Amino acid sequence: MPKIALFGAVGAIGQSIASSLRSQGQAYRVVGRDAASLQQAFGADPLAECVTWNPDQNASIEAAAAGIDTLIYLVGVNYWQFELHPQLMRKTLDGAIAAGVRKILLIGTVYPYGPAQSNPVTEDHPRRPNSYKGRMRMAQEQVLWQAHAAGKIQATVLRLPDFYGPGVDKSLLHSAFQAALQGGTANLVGPLDRPHEFVFVPDVGPVVCRLLEQPAAFGKTWHLGGAGVTSQRELLDLIRQHGAVPFKQRVIGKTLLRLLGLFDPLLREMVEMHYLLSSPLILDDSALQRLLGPIVKTCYAEGVRQTLAAAMHAPQKLKR
Template identity: 70%
Template sequence: MSTIALFGAAGAIGHSVAAALASRGQPYRVVGRDAARLRQAFGADPLAEIVTWDPDSPASVRAAASGIDTLVYMVGVDYWRFDLHPELLRKTLDGAIAAGVRQFVLIGTVYPYGRVQGGNPVSENHPRAPHTFKGRMRKAQEDLLMQADAAGRIRATVLRLPDFYGPGVQASLLHRAAQAAACGGTADLIGPIDAPHEFVYVPDVGPVVARLADTPAAFGKIWHLAGAGVTTQRELVSLMETQTGRKLKLRIAGKGMLRLLGLFNPFMRELVEMHYLMTDPLILDDAALQRLIGPIRKTPYAEGIRQTLAACRPCRPGSNLPA
């Protein structure tokens, strides 16, 4: 019987956590709104229990969390609807508590910190002082959860991630470049591309989440999972060029171009607010997490890029576009 549920399992991090649990032979529940999408992703795994939910229905949330000991929360929203984040978490949290869930793990971001204060790398003691709307919404999420922990209603923890990449991960700064490297097209990037940055390889995240959920001392605190080291987008593009033997054409959008594109594309419009992370890098320090759970496997960028390129969709014959 499943004792851990992955809410928002259909995303990249959900797939990684599910793979980590399956590798241990541990049954798990995947929860999402789209049954067909869940069946396509997890239907072949006999360890996966597929459950749909409606977060606007308290009864549906309770049913999705029924019989579960640990809930891992990865529920996403459209990038232009971050206002939904706090309320979605509150509804899920209330339903989880009503269902008797004991532990709640939130997969978080660096957004609640705002701009770096005091220099990099940033530990968990960094002030949470978001200056963006998205940062405030993510902070509100965390506050709801950690207040419930402090009140003794549930045991809760947050795992912060930097930008991520990996095989099939389309919601990545590097996805368009990887697809271009595989197909010979133009690499679309958000600049500046020479600023220090870090990326976490998505398949490395799942094992960390599984270990965190099994560690009682993790709860009541916020933790960082850093990437595989400080790099730049240009360095990773160079790795793509080296591995494919193909020189890439670069098309780099700065803040001004994002603002212009945002007139026609709501996603691009919302990237303008977060562009400070490209010019004022925030690098995570995960020494505390490693002291807690031990050494963490971090795939070197060269290997991560190799696996990412290998998973890119094949190109149409005679075309630079994916098939």
């Protein structure tokens, strides 16, 4: 029976972690709401055990976590339903603890920090969210740390910046990757020239697997930064260099984002997070590198090339 379970496994980060476990010959469980999606993503892997759950039912959560030692938490919600994050964490923890799960790793975000007080940002940066989404993510973490402090489970958090890579359609750069293969116009959220960082999703899985092997990882928050500081414009240049066709671009600023948000709930919810584009927040992951040793990070040029190559062979993933 697998000892590691990925809750919310179908997304790009979950598939990166699964790929790393697979490369080690390690059995794992993937847990999600939709059986068909799980089968499509993991059904061909004999090491993967696909389990569906209903996060609103305690018995279903406990059954999904039965026999598991370590739970990797990747459960997502709609961008306009962030109030569900702390609720889902509490329900999942209750079920997992009842099932005897000993450890949990949360894939976290930079949202709880609010604007960076200085850069690069270390793990001891104050959590002072200036957005509703940041407050909900901080509340999610507080639920986790309360369970850890009570001795009910060992917890750790791995924070990631924005990400990109093969199969990633929830990225600032997704529209540009689409346009580089299909032509047309890439819709981007500006400003494009501010310092930013992106983590290449295939690089995440190996780090997560190494982190789980370290007893000292638990009880702390860790950062995994991108392959250096860049900007959206620099990555757009790389996408154009490696893309199949020329494309135009349309840049949406905060004012237009707010206006378009009157008609699009996703864009409406992006308004309060716009500060992450206008005010740089760069993660310092030196503590993680001291714990794990050297971390492989794919350079942006190679990451762009791999992302385009993967999309070219799976065009249906771009047409969303």
